[in-house]
Amino acid sequence: xxxxxxxxxxxxxxxxxxxxxxxxxxxxxxxxxxxxxYQHHPGKAPKLVIYDVDKRPSGVSHRFAGSKSGNTASxxxxxxxxxxxxxxxxxxxxxxxxxMFGGGTKVTVL
Amino acid sequence: xxxxVESGGGLVQPGGSLRLSCVAxxxxxxxxxxNWVRQAPGKGLECVSAASPTGGSTYYADSVRGRFTISRxxxxxxxxxxMNSLRAEDTALYYCVKGGDAGDYWGQGTLVTxxx
Numbered sequence: 019x020x021x022x023x024x025x026x027x028x029x030x031x032x033x034x035x036x037x038x039x040x041x042x043x044x045x046x047x048x049x050x051x052x053x054x055x056y057q058h059h060p061g062k063a064p065k066l067v068i069y070d071v072d073k074r075p076s077g078v079s080h081r082f083a084g085s086k087s088g089n090t091a092s093x094x095x096x097x098x099x100x101x102x103x104x105x106x107x108x109x110x111x112x113x114x115x116x117x118m119f120g121g122g123t124k125v126t127v128l
Numbered sequence: 129x130x131x132x133v134e135s136g137g138g139l140v141q142p143g144g145s146l147r148l149s150c151v152a153x154x155x156x157x158x159x160x161x162x163n164w165v166r167q168a169p170g171k172g173l174e175c176v177s178a179a180s181p182t183g184g185s186t187y188y189a190d191s192v193r194g195r196f197t198i199s200r201x202x203x204x205x206x207x208x209x210x211m212n213s214l215r216a217e218d219t220a221l222y223y224c225v226k227g228g229d230a231g232d233y234w235g236q237g238t239l240v241t242x243x244x
Contacts, residue, residue: 054230069230117175
Protein backbone atom coordinates (compact mmCIF):
# COMPACT_ATOMS: atom_id res chain seq x y z
CA UNK A 19 0.00 0.00 0.00
CA UNK A 20 1.79 3.16 -1.21
CA UNK A 21 0.47 6.67 -0.68
CA UNK A 22 -1.02 8.56 -3.60
CA UNK A 23 1.39 11.08 -5.12
CA UNK A 24 0.75 14.80 -4.69
CA UNK A 25 3.08 17.77 -5.20
CA UNK A 26 4.51 18.98 -1.92
CA UNK A 27 3.52 22.58 -2.57
CA UNK A 28 1.55 24.76 -4.94
CA UNK A 29 1.24 28.54 -4.85
CA UNK A 30 -0.75 31.23 -6.56
CA UNK A 31 -1.74 34.86 -6.29
CA UNK A 32 -5.18 35.99 -5.12
CA UNK A 33 -7.72 35.57 -7.91
CA UNK A 34 -5.67 33.02 -9.81
CA UNK A 35 -6.51 29.35 -10.30
CA UNK A 36 -4.34 26.49 -9.10
CA UNK A 37 -4.53 22.76 -9.69
CA UNK A 38 -3.29 20.00 -7.41
CA UNK A 39 -2.68 16.58 -8.94
CA UNK A 40 -3.08 13.23 -7.23
CA UNK A 41 -1.63 10.18 -8.93
CA UNK A 42 -2.49 6.65 -7.92
CA UNK A 43 -2.75 3.27 -9.57
CA UNK A 44 -5.28 1.04 -11.29
CA UNK A 45 -6.11 -0.40 -7.85
CA UNK A 46 -7.31 2.88 -6.38
CA UNK A 47 -7.78 6.12 -8.34
CA UNK A 48 -8.05 4.32 -11.66
CA UNK A 49 -10.51 1.71 -10.42
CA UNK A 50 -12.98 3.71 -8.35
CA UNK A 51 -14.83 7.00 -8.74
CA UNK A 52 -14.42 7.46 -5.01
CA UNK A 53 -11.76 10.15 -4.96
CA UNK A 54 -12.12 12.79 -2.29
CA UNK A 55 -10.23 15.93 -1.28
CA TYR A 56 -9.75 17.41 2.17
CA GLN A 57 -8.69 20.83 3.37
CA HIS A 58 -6.68 20.60 6.58
CA HIS A 59 -5.77 23.61 8.65
CA PRO A 60 -3.22 22.71 11.35
CA GLY A 61 -4.87 22.08 14.69
CA LYS A 62 -8.29 21.54 13.17
CA ALA A 63 -10.11 18.50 11.84
CA PRO A 64 -9.83 17.94 8.08
CA LYS A 65 -12.76 19.24 6.04
CA LEU A 66 -14.20 17.40 3.04
CA VAL A 67 -14.29 19.69 -0.01
CA ILE A 68 -14.80 17.19 -2.86
CA TYR A 69 -16.15 13.63 -2.89
CA ASP A 70 -16.88 11.05 -5.58
CA VAL A 71 -14.32 12.77 -7.87
CA ASP A 72 -16.29 15.94 -8.60
CA LYS A 73 -19.10 16.43 -6.08
CA ARG A 74 -19.13 19.29 -3.58
CA PRO A 75 -20.62 18.85 -0.10
CA SER A 76 -23.23 21.36 0.91
CA GLY A 77 -21.61 24.61 1.99
CA VAL A 78 -18.37 24.18 0.05
CA SER A 79 -17.56 27.00 -2.33
CA HIS A 80 -18.10 26.51 -6.07
CA ARG A 81 -14.50 27.65 -6.46
CA PHE A 82 -13.46 24.07 -5.63
CA ALA A 83 -13.72 21.57 -8.49
CA GLY A 84 -12.54 18.00 -8.87
CA SER A 85 -11.83 15.81 -11.89
CA LYS A 86 -10.17 12.53 -12.83
CA SER A 87 -8.45 11.05 -15.85
CA GLY A 88 -7.11 7.51 -15.68
CA ASN A 89 -5.02 7.08 -12.53
CA THR A 90 -4.75 10.82 -11.83
CA ALA A 91 -7.24 13.03 -10.05
CA SER A 92 -7.09 16.79 -9.75
CA UNK A 93 -8.42 19.54 -7.50
CA UNK A 94 -8.74 23.02 -8.98
CA UNK A 95 -9.25 26.06 -6.80
CA UNK A 96 -10.34 29.07 -8.81
CA UNK A 97 -10.42 32.68 -7.69
CA UNK A 98 -7.80 31.89 -5.05
CA UNK A 99 -8.41 33.59 -1.70
CA UNK A 100 -6.25 34.04 1.38
CA UNK A 101 -8.53 31.71 3.32
CA UNK A 102 -7.67 28.89 0.89
CA UNK A 103 -4.13 28.73 2.26
CA UNK A 104 -3.99 25.30 3.86
CA UNK A 105 -2.86 21.71 3.42
CA UNK A 106 -4.86 19.63 0.94
CA UNK A 107 -5.04 15.84 0.84
CA UNK A 108 -6.51 13.59 -1.81
CA UNK A 109 -7.89 10.19 -0.95
CA UNK A 110 -9.17 7.20 -2.87
CA UNK A 111 -11.08 4.09 -1.96
CA UNK A 112 -8.90 1.09 -2.73
CA UNK A 113 -9.18 -2.58 -3.59
CA UNK A 114 -8.18 -3.23 0.05
CA UNK A 115 -11.46 -1.59 1.10
CA UNK A 116 -9.81 1.24 3.00
CA UNK A 117 -8.89 4.77 1.96
CA MET A 118 -5.47 5.63 0.64
CA PHE A 119 -4.36 9.23 1.13
CA GLY A 120 -1.87 11.34 -0.74
CA GLY A 121 1.10 12.86 1.00
CA GLY A 122 -0.54 16.28 1.12
CA THR A 123 0.00 19.57 -0.72
CA LYS A 124 0.67 22.86 0.99
CA VAL A 125 -1.16 25.66 -0.82
CA THR A 126 0.32 29.11 -0.38
CA VAL A 127 -1.47 32.28 -1.41
CA LEU A 128 1.20 34.77 -2.43
CA UNK B 129 -25.48 18.31 14.33
CA UNK B 130 -23.04 15.47 13.73
CA UNK B 131 -20.49 15.04 16.50
CA UNK B 132 -17.68 12.53 16.87
CA VAL B 133 -15.81 12.60 20.18
CA GLU B 134 -12.68 10.51 20.59
CA SER B 135 -11.04 9.49 23.84
CA GLY B 136 -8.53 7.01 25.19
CA GLY B 137 -5.28 8.43 23.90
CA GLY B 138 -2.23 8.92 26.07
CA LEU B 139 1.39 8.01 26.69
CA VAL B 140 2.26 4.33 26.46
CA GLN B 141 5.52 2.42 26.37
CA PRO B 142 6.60 0.47 23.27
CA GLY B 143 4.92 -2.92 23.29
CA GLY B 144 2.00 -1.62 25.31
CA SER B 145 -1.70 -1.37 24.53
CA LEU B 146 -4.37 1.31 24.33
CA ARG B 147 -8.05 1.30 23.49
CA LEU B 148 -9.47 4.30 21.67
CA SER B 149 -13.17 5.12 21.76
CA CYS B 150 -15.37 7.35 19.64
CA VAL B 151 -18.90 8.33 20.58
CA ALA B 152 -21.09 9.50 17.71
CA UNK B 153 -24.23 11.63 17.71
CA UNK B 154 -26.39 13.52 15.25
CA UNK B 155 -26.81 10.73 12.69
CA UNK B 156 -27.96 7.12 12.44
CA UNK B 157 -24.68 5.52 13.48
CA UNK B 158 -25.65 1.96 12.52
CA UNK B 159 -26.19 2.99 8.89
CA UNK B 160 -22.66 4.17 8.14
CA UNK B 161 -19.19 2.76 7.74
CA UNK B 162 -16.69 4.23 10.20
CA ASN B 163 -12.96 4.68 10.06
CA TRP B 164 -9.87 5.51 12.09
CA VAL B 165 -7.43 7.87 10.38
CA ARG B 166 -4.16 8.99 11.95
CA GLN B 167 -1.63 11.74 11.43
CA ALA B 168 1.87 11.30 12.78
CA PRO B 169 3.79 14.46 13.74
CA GLY B 170 4.86 16.29 10.58
CA LYS B 171 3.37 13.60 8.37
CA GLY B 172 0.30 13.12 6.22
CA LEU B 173 -2.97 11.30 6.82
CA GLU B 174 -3.19 7.51 6.97
CA CYS B 175 -6.35 5.43 7.18
CA VAL B 176 -5.50 2.58 9.54
CA SER B 177 -8.84 0.79 9.79
CA ALA B 178 -12.43 0.73 8.61
CA ALA B 179 -15.60 -1.04 9.74
CA SER B 180 -18.78 -1.73 7.82
CA PRO B 181 -22.10 -0.44 9.23
CA THR B 182 -22.76 -3.68 11.09
CA GLY B 183 -19.14 -4.20 12.07
CA GLY B 184 -19.24 -7.55 10.34
CA SER B 185 -16.54 -6.51 7.87
CA THR B 186 -13.35 -4.88 9.03
CA TYR B 187 -10.31 -3.68 7.14
CA TYR B 188 -6.77 -2.68 8.07
CA ALA B 189 -3.73 -0.97 6.65
CA ASP B 190 -0.71 -3.23 6.29
CA SER B 191 1.09 -1.13 8.91
CA VAL B 192 -1.30 -2.17 11.69
CA ARG B 193 -2.79 -5.48 10.56
CA GLY B 194 -2.44 -8.10 13.29
CA ARG B 195 -1.87 -5.47 15.99
CA PHE B 196 -4.98 -3.27 15.85
CA THR B 197 -8.62 -4.34 16.04
CA ILE B 198 -11.56 -2.13 15.10
CA SER B 199 -14.99 -2.77 16.55
CA ARG B 200 -18.26 -0.95 17.10
CA UNK B 201 -21.26 -1.07 19.42
CA UNK B 202 -24.20 0.23 17.43
CA UNK B 203 -26.43 0.14 20.52
CA UNK B 204 -24.13 2.74 22.11
CA UNK B 205 -23.23 4.68 18.93
CA UNK B 206 -19.60 3.87 19.62
CA UNK B 207 -16.51 2.94 17.61
CA UNK B 208 -13.39 1.44 19.13
CA UNK B 209 -9.78 0.76 18.18
CA UNK B 210 -7.85 -1.74 20.28
CA MET B 211 -4.15 -1.12 19.72
CA ASN B 212 -1.65 -3.76 20.85
CA SER B 213 2.11 -4.15 20.44
CA LEU B 214 2.42 -0.41 19.99
CA ARG B 215 5.52 1.00 18.31
CA ALA B 216 7.11 4.42 18.24
CA GLU B 217 5.83 4.86 14.69
CA ASP B 218 2.24 4.55 15.93
CA THR B 219 2.63 7.94 17.63
CA ALA B 220 -0.03 10.11 16.03
CA LEU B 221 -3.27 12.01 16.38
CA TYR B 222 -6.05 9.49 15.78
CA TYR B 223 -9.28 10.69 14.18
CA CYS B 224 -12.64 8.97 14.15
CA VAL B 225 -14.20 9.53 10.72
CA LYS B 226 -17.70 8.89 9.42
CA GLY B 227 -18.18 7.62 5.89
CA GLY B 228 -17.68 4.87 3.35
CA ASP B 229 -16.75 6.54 0.07
CA ALA B 230 -15.42 9.67 1.77
CA GLY B 231 -15.00 11.08 5.24
CA ASP B 232 -17.72 13.66 5.58
CA TYR B 233 -17.34 14.19 9.32
CA TRP B 234 -14.23 14.02 11.49
CA GLY B 235 -13.71 14.19 15.22
CA GLN B 236 -11.08 16.45 16.79
CA GLY B 237 -8.76 13.49 17.42
CA THR B 238 -7.07 11.85 20.37
CA LEU B 239 -3.28 11.86 20.74
CA VAL B 240 -1.36 8.62 21.14
CA THR B 241 2.30 8.84 22.12
CA UNK B 242 4.42 5.70 22.19
CA UNK B 243 7.64 6.33 24.04
CA UNK B 244 9.76 4.93 26.84
